[in-house]
Amino acid sequence: MTTLEGRVAVVTGAGRGIGQAICLGLAARGASVVAVDLVEPRETVEAAQELGGKALGLVADVSDAGNVARVGREIADRVGGCDILVNNAGIYPAKNIFDLDFAAWRRVLAVNLDSQFLMTKAVVDHMRRAGWGRIVNLTSNTIGLAMGGMTHYMASKMGVVGFTRALASDVARYGITVNAVGPTLTRTPGLSESGVNADAQQFVASLQAIRRQGEPEDVVGLVAFLAGEEARFITGQTIMADGGLVRL
Numbered sequence: 001m002t003t004l005e006g007r008v009a010v011v012t013g014a015g016r017g018i019g020q021a022i023c024l025g026l027a028a029r030g031a032s033v034v035a036v037d038l039v040e041p042r043e044t045v046e047a048a049q050e051l052g053g054k055a056l057g058l059v060a061d062v063s064d065a066g067n068v069a070r071v072g073r074e075i076a077d078r079v080g081g082c083d084i085l086v087n088n089a090g091i092y093p094a095k096n097i098f099d100l101d102f103a104a105w106r107r108v109l110a111v112n113l114d115s116q117f118l119m120t121k122a123v124v125d126h127m128r129r130a131g132w133g134r135i136v137n138l139t140s141n142t143i144g145l146a147m148g149g150m151t152h153y154m155a156s157k158m159g160v161v162g163f164t165r166a167l168a169s170d171v172a173r174y175g176i177t178v179n180a181v182g183p184t185l186t187r188t189p190g191l192s193e194s195g196v197n198a199d200a201q202q203f204v205a206s207l208q209a210i211r212r213q214g215e216p217e218d219v220v221g222l223v224a225f226l227a228g229e230e231a232r233f234i235t236g237q238t239i240m241a242d243g244g245l246v247r248l
């Protein structure tokens with residue numbers, strides 16, 4: 001396993017689902033973890049501590065500039081800065097363009113894309129000073145599919161790809177890499193709440209080369225690898241961990 005001993009990893013949306021699995025996966029590899037979520041991420045913090053590592057939970061809305069500025073200060077004061085940032089927090093409320101209003105469009109863009117900019121700004125100076133950093137941004141295999149009801153979500157997740165590509169060039173000279181990871185439909189609390197029914201989930205799984213539904217743990221190995229030393233020459237990429245549905 002990639003070792004992340006001595007690194008501080010910050011994971012957004014770490015209270016449950018994919019973010020929780022990533023946070024625990026990084027903790028299992030030796031990282032000290034900071035779990036950031038709208039809701040107190042107690043379960044994640046306790047589970048990370050049981051793995052033997054240091055873990056801190058912070059409550060914040062990562063789409064809000066004021067909240068993120070506070071998170072940045074707390075990370076600096078309490079754990080000395082961030083070496084690995086995983087921008088995972090995201091929402092995916094399906095809505096046809098005819099029913100989608102501007103506020104709902106803005107909310108998805110804010111949570112899924114603005115948050116990645118804000119969190120990056122909050123920690124990237126520490127990475128620059130350290131001469132080392134890893135940023136991993138969650139996108140989705142949706143960007144390679146023809147799905148309805150997803151204009152806001154698809155725009156946000158394609159935005160993540162563009163943000164990742166351009167940011168990689170800005171920060172490379174400081175030893176910082178930036179990559180995006182795209183899961184497929186994955187069994188999480190968020191998916192259960194989204195209204196995507198079991199038939200649709202089965203249908204998506206049937207289109208994959210590996211024909212089973214994604215589990216949160218299925219993206220952990222890739223994120224951990226990208227967060228480690230061995231991935232030092234990989235940057236600006238979007239990589240799907242989706243059972244082989246979308247092939248770039």
Ligand SMILES: NC(=O)c1ccc[n+]([C@@H]2O[C@H](COP(=O)([O-])OP(=O)(O)OC[C@H]3O[C@@H](n4cnc5c(N)ncnc54)[C@H](O)[C@@H]3O)[C@@H](O)[C@H]2O)c1
Pocket residue numbers: 012013014015016017018019036037038039060061062063088089090091092111138139140141142182183184185186187188189190191
């Ligand atoms: N589950 C899937 O099928 C799937 C597929 C592809 C991509 N993704 C992406 O993976 C990521 C995680 O998805 P999930 O299914 O685990 O979601 P989830 O809803 O199960 O968990 C998301 C977590 O993020 C937190 N969160 C939401 N908005 C936040 C905000 N503004 N500030 C801080 N925390 C916030 C929630 O409280 C929750 O704990 C998202 O970016 C999503 O778009 C998910």
